[in-house]
Each structure stands twice: as C-alpha cells, then as structure tokens.
Amino acid sequence: MLQGKRILLVIGGGIAAYKSLDLIRRLRERGAAVTPVLTRAGAEFVTPLSVAALAGADVHQDLFDLTQEAEMGHIQLSRVADLVVVAPATADLMAKMAQGRADDLASTLLLATDTPVLIAPAMNVRMWDHPATQRNLATLVSDGVHVTGPNEGGMACGEYGPGRMAEPLEIVAAIEARLAAGPLAGRRIVVTSGPTHEPIDPVRYIANRSSGAQGTAIARALAGQGAEVVFVTGPATIPPPEGVEVVRVETARQMREAVLSALPADAMIAAAAVADWRVAEESASKIKKTKGGLPTLTFSENPDILAEISQMGDGRPSLVVGFAAETDDVEAHATAKRARKGCDWILANDVSPATGIMGGSENAVTLITEDGAESWPRMSKDQVAMQLAARIAQALDAV
Structure with a gap:
C-alpha cells in the first residue's frame, strides 16, 4: 500500500525519538521513500548519521541552509510528500503548530505545507493532560491534522499514564489508513x-x-x-x-x-x-x-x-x-x-x-x-x- 509513497518525517525532541528509527525502517521495507527532518532537540536523542543511514536520504536540519534555501528548500520539502508525519510530536511542536509559529525548519515547513499531516504525540503524562496541550490538540484536529496515539503505559521518567508515542507499526497502520483513500479518491x-x-x-x-x-x-x-x-x-x-x-x-x-x-x-x-x-x-x-x-x-x-x-x-x-x-x-x-x-x-x-x-x-x-x-x-x-x-x-x- 505504501509502495512509491513519499513520507516527510519530522522527528521531534523526546526519548521516543528512538522509535522513529524503527518507523523509518518499517516504512522503507513497505516501499515508501522517507525524507527525514530532525529538530535540534531531536538530534539530542538520535544522531543525524543513524537517521540518514536508515532513510537512505539526507537529513534536513537547518532552516538557514544556504544551499537549500537558495531554492526555498523549506517550501519544496513541504510540498512534495504524500504525507507529513511528525513522530514524536512533542508538546512544544504541537504548540508551535497550533499557534502557527515558524522559528525553525520543522515548524516552518509545517506551516507552509498543503500536504496532509499526521502526528504521533509523545510526552510526559502531566504535559499531555495539561489544558494548554489539550487546547492545542483540539485546534490541530479542527485544522485537519490527523492524530495517532498516544498510548498509555510506563514512561522513561518513571510515571504511568497516557503520553507514550504509538508503536512504529501502529503509526505505519495510521499512515496506510490515511493514504488508502487519498485527497483525490473518487475523482x-x-x-x-x-x-x-x-x-x-x-x-x-x-x-x-x-x-x-x-x-x-x-x-x-x-x-x-x-x-x-x-x-x-x-x-x-x-x-x-x-x-x-x-x-x-x-x-x-x-x-x-x-x-x-x-x-x-x-x-x-x-x-x-x-x-x-x-x-x-x-x-x-x-x-x-x-x-x-x-x-x-x-x-x-x-x-x-x-x-x-x-x-x-x-x-x-x-x-x-x-x-x-x-x-x-x-x-x-x-x-x-x-x-x-x-x-x-x-x-x-x-x-x-x-x-x-x-x-x-x-x-x-x-x-x-x-x-x-x-x-x-x-x-x-x-x-x-x-x-x-x-x-x-x-x-x-x-x-
């Protein structure tokens, strides 16, 4: 189902970023092409080298990359995928998306895109339950953003509850479900x-x-x-x-x-x-x-x-x-x-x-x-x- 599909994967900064490496592998073994975007915080958890090796593609990190931005690279990145996936979608990334902020490559391309977006939230249970996060989630859903997870379970911080990022195969299933119809289905x-x-x-x-x-x-x-x-x-x-x-x-x-x-x-x-x-x-x-x-x-x-x-x-x-x-x-x-x-x-x-x-x-x-x-x-x-x-x-x- 994903053969030939193009996924733009935004990797946010959280311990769940390690799951994004397995997600890349799962997507590629199904025939999808993955273009990775790694936030500065995300690079604290997974290395650009490991992401690039698994994706078989360059990792995009810097909004002010002169080579890319001479051709408005953030615009091109945001427009050429079949689906934009944010995994993990941290509380900070969700807030930026809901507020329309654009202060780095990830948030800028998310604001510039006209491609469907799927997010996989991941954060501490208290952060997930906070009214601000729930307001942001409601805004994103009303804007047409699709959400998978989070799951409930134990966390790296030792607490228990909702906030664990969905497992890679769950995210793959959500991606397949989103792309199965497509925006031009029936046309x-x-x-x-x-x-x-x-x-x-x-x-x-x-x-x-x-x-x-x-x-x-x-x-x-x-x-x-x-x-x-x-x-x-x-x-x-x-x-x-x-x-x-x-x-x-x-x-x-x-x-x-x-x-x-x-x-x-x-x-x-x-x-x-x-x-x-x-x-x-x-x-x-x-x-x-x-x-x-x-x-x-x-x-x-x-x-x-x-x-x-x-x-x-x-x-x-x-x-x-x-x-x-x-x-x-x-x-x-x-x-x-x-x-x-x-x-x-x-x-x-x-x-x-x-x-x-x-x-x-x-x-x-x-x-x-x-x-x-x-x-x-x-x-x-x-x-x-x-x-x-x-x-x-x-x-x-x-x-």
Whole structure:
C-alpha cells in the first residue's frame, strides 16, 4: 500500500525519538521513500548519521541552509510528500503548530505545507493532560491534522499514564489508513502526455522533442493521491506509470478521440505536446528522392483538443489545465493562450534549448490562473507533478 509513497518525517525532541528509527525502517521495507527532518532537540536523542543511514536520504536540519534555501528548500520539502508525519510530536511542536509559529525548519515547513499531516504525540503524562496541550490538540484536529496515539503505559521518567508515542507499526497502520483513500479518491482525471506523430508517408512523420516525462509524472502523482487516471499518451520515450488506465495513440486526431471517449471526468490535464499541423494528404507509399526537386507538402491544422474541451458545454470537466511551452515572452504568451483557449489554468515553461527542460529531468513553470501568475522554483518534474496534484485536489474540493 505504501509502495512509491513519499513520507516527510519530522522527528521531534523526546526519548521516543528512538522509535522513529524503527518507523523509518518499517516504512522503507513497505516501499515508501522517507525524507527525514530532525529538530535540534531531536538530534539530542538520535544522531543525524543513524537517521540518514536508515532513510537512505539526507537529513534536513537547518532552516538557514544556504544551499537549500537558495531554492526555498523549506517550501519544496513541504510540498512534495504524500504525507507529513511528525513522530514524536512533542508538546512544544504541537504548540508551535497550533499557534502557527515558524522559528525553525520543522515548524516552518509545517506551516507552509498543503500536504496532509499526521502526528504521533509523545510526552510526559502531566504535559499531555495539561489544558494548554489539550487546547492545542483540539485546534490541530479542527485544522485537519490527523492524530495517532498516544498510548498509555510506563514512561522513561518513571510515571504511568497516557503520553507514550504509538508503536512504529501502529503509526505505519495510521499512515496506510490515511493514504488508502487519498485527497483525490473518487475523482476521474484525464491526462494527455507525450508528442504526437503526424505521418508524411509510411516511414516519415512530423514530431517534436517531448519525452512525456512531465505528463507521466503528473499522472503518477494524481494516481498516488487516489485519483482514477486515464492516461492518453502519444509515442513517448518514458514508459507510462503504473496504476493508471493507459490509452496509446499516435496522432492528434487519435488523441482527440481518446480524450472525448474518456469523458466525463472531473479534470483534464493537457500535458501532451500536440502537433499543431499535419500533412493534408499523407502519401500511401514512401516519397522518393528525385532529381526533379523537393516534394511539396501541404499542411492542415490539427484539432485543438485543449480549446475544444475547455469550451464545451455539458460534460466539461470542472478543471481544465493546459501547458504552454514557449521560447520567449513566456508569461505573456501563456496568459494570452489561457484566454484564447478558455481553460482554467495554464502551466507555462521556457523550453528554449539553453534551459534543458524539453526532454530533461527538471522543469521551471509559471502557473497562470484568473488570479494572475505564480512562478514556481526550478525543481524536478516529479516535484512539479506533486505540487500540481496538491493544487488540483484543493481546487476540486472547492467545486
């Protein structure tokens, strides 16, 4: 159930922090990727080296890490996980969360996140029973934070009562329960991806440099959030993700038919790089090179899938998202495209050769909505996909 899931684990400062090491192991053996965040107090109980070794990933500790924060690292950390887990969640961490304080990396990313949060409280029984902690707990629950534990039992301080952190397997079960449905459960989303190939003759075609990497990452992220995904893909170089319905096409006209057949849907994400034109008359046999000169190709315009879906009446998805791959005046061209097509959002990116984005592993996008433009930092295409999936879940919840 946790295969491929991404868990951001915040380890607070308490004796129960030793259990977080076993929690990491349990999560990883189930296929989850764990990104650890260790508070300064947490590092008094478990070492960064032991956490990193078990997680197989760097440990994040310092809000003012110049390497990370040059790219707003705390924002990226808070947005790319399927679930944020705080274990142990100390009385201090719970107070910071309830009050919206942000004075270290852990509290800052918890305030900045739009990802679901699960906490496993751990503290002395008197601290747990204190009215201030109970007020903070009530605030967190009303804010949508999920809680597992604490258990009742003997404590390191010698006292007995509620306050023991839930056992690692109990936390794993709570994580699985939280991720089983996902924020997009019950939502049907169509994603187009990859290039289209427009034939000239039986051996030649018109294409573009799209690898399908971004569309594939988006489909994977949406499926990971519980959505039923119909993945309509052209002949991409990237294999399709698991857990989605794959519809393979070659041409723009085939892609249009596949998209229309996949409706109705709650959302459509048009990430494919659809060819604008096709050869008007495809040759039934290979065009031969002759001494008489170059062949003449006459072009026809391909169907505009994004505009057609955006402007349809009954049956239009609640959210239609397009992409604008530009080489200059990116924001201006993308804003005009959104107005022209009639879609809700446009993700614009600069695909000029110097960026390395077309066919590469990273992307730098600007989200264009009716409210204006929002530039995202350059990040991996998987991170872009996770951030977009979270925004889609928020938008569909509001519908």
